[in-house]
Amino acid sequence: MFYYLYVLIAESRALNLVRGLLVYLLVWFISTRLGLNGLSWLLGNAATLGAFALIVVFQPELRGALERIGRGRLQRQPLADAQLGELVRAVERLGALRYGALIAIERQTPLGEFAATGENLDARLSARLLESLFVNKTPLHDGGVILRGDRVLAAGCVFPLSERQEKYLGTRHKAAIGLSEVSDALVIVVSEERGTMRIAEGGRLSPPLQPVELRERIREELQASAANLSETGFRLWRPKEREG
Numbered sequence: 001m002f003y004y005l006y007v008l009i010a011e012s013r014a015l016n017l018v019r020g021l022l023v024y025l026l027v028w029f030i031s032t033r034l035g036l037n038g039l040s041w042l043l044g045n046a047a048t049l050g051a052f053a054l055i056v057v058f059q060p061e062l063r064g065a066l067e068r069i070g071r072g073r074l075q076r077q078p079l080a081d082a083q084l085g086e087l088v089r090a091v092e093r094l095g096a097l098r099y100g101a102l103i104a105i106e107r108q109t110p111l112g113e114f115a116a117t118g119e120n121l122d123a124r125l126s127a128r129l130l131e132s133l134f135v136n137k138t139p140l141h142d143g144g145v146i147l148r149g150d151r152v153l154a155a156g157c158v159f160p161l162s163e164r165q166e167k168y169l170g171t172r173h174k175a176a177i178g179l180s181e182v183s184d185a186l187v188i189v190v191s192e193e194r195g196t197m198r199i200a201e202g203g204r205l206s207p208p209l210q211p212v213e214l215r216e217r218i219r220e221e222l223q224a225s226a227a228n229l230s231e232t233g234f235r236l237w238r239p240k241e242r243e244g
């Protein structure tokens with residue numbers, strides 16, 4: 001439990017917070033022992049308010065953690081090999097043509113609330129459809145596409161932005177990471193500037209992937225989540241090695 005707690009903390013902004021809290025508690029403890037009544041009173045009262053402030057500041061992390069715990073047995077129709085081929089072909093072509101793209105593959109966390117921000121399509125997945133959806137100057141190219149099983153659920157969707165501060169990350173990549181922070185979706189992002197293809201999952205962004213790697217990674221992830229689900233009935237959260 002401590003290990004999992006540590007990984008959960010280390011993976012988020014909470015690590016700095018825990019360090020800060022330890023310093024705070026130490027100063028409070030020392031001031032009480034030394035009889036510095038003013039400082040000790042101030043720190044004691046601030047701690048009560050601080051507990052509420054923490055809930056507000058760390059609302060996204062708390063939401064993510066609760067969501068992970070409550071992830072249930074919503075079994076989705078997995079992507080068949082043929083559809084996976086179509087998806088990878090589309091992503092590869094979008095990269096080659098330098099069209100930016102953002103595609104979320106729904107797993108156990110329902111993405112309905114994000115699909116509702118875009119245009120409902122419920123169309124059969126095909127490479128040509130996916131490519132068309134990201135062509136510049138068309139009404140639906142802005143935003144992300146959501147795949148549910150072998151269907152394109154919606155396009156032009158707004159995903160939550162990650163609060164990561166890295167300057168090299170543009171909004172498309174932050175939206176990919178953001179959605180993967182609050183759900184178990186696999187999010188593929190194609191850079192318009194560089195034509196690179198990456199996957200965001202569990203709040204982490206992969207390095208640029210080759211088409212073969214992309215296909216394997218998606219296949220592995222989808223198989224792993226299906227196996228995990230059938231073994232236990234619930235999708236267990238497993239910490240992963242950090243990437244990059």
Ligand SMILES: Nc1ncnc2c1ncn2[C@@H]1O[C@H](COP(=O)(O)OP(=O)(O)OP(=O)(O)O)[C@@H](O)[C@H]1O
Pocket residue numbers: 100101102141142143144157158159160161169170171172173174175190191192193194
């Ligand atoms: N919250 C969001 N949800 C979905 N899509 C978004 C969101 N924010 C931005 N986008 C998409 O990202 C596009 C802007 O990408 P931007 O150039 O800022 O990001 P980037 O990560 O640098 O990507 P690129 O490498 O493709 O330039 C927008 O036109 C929009 O299509």
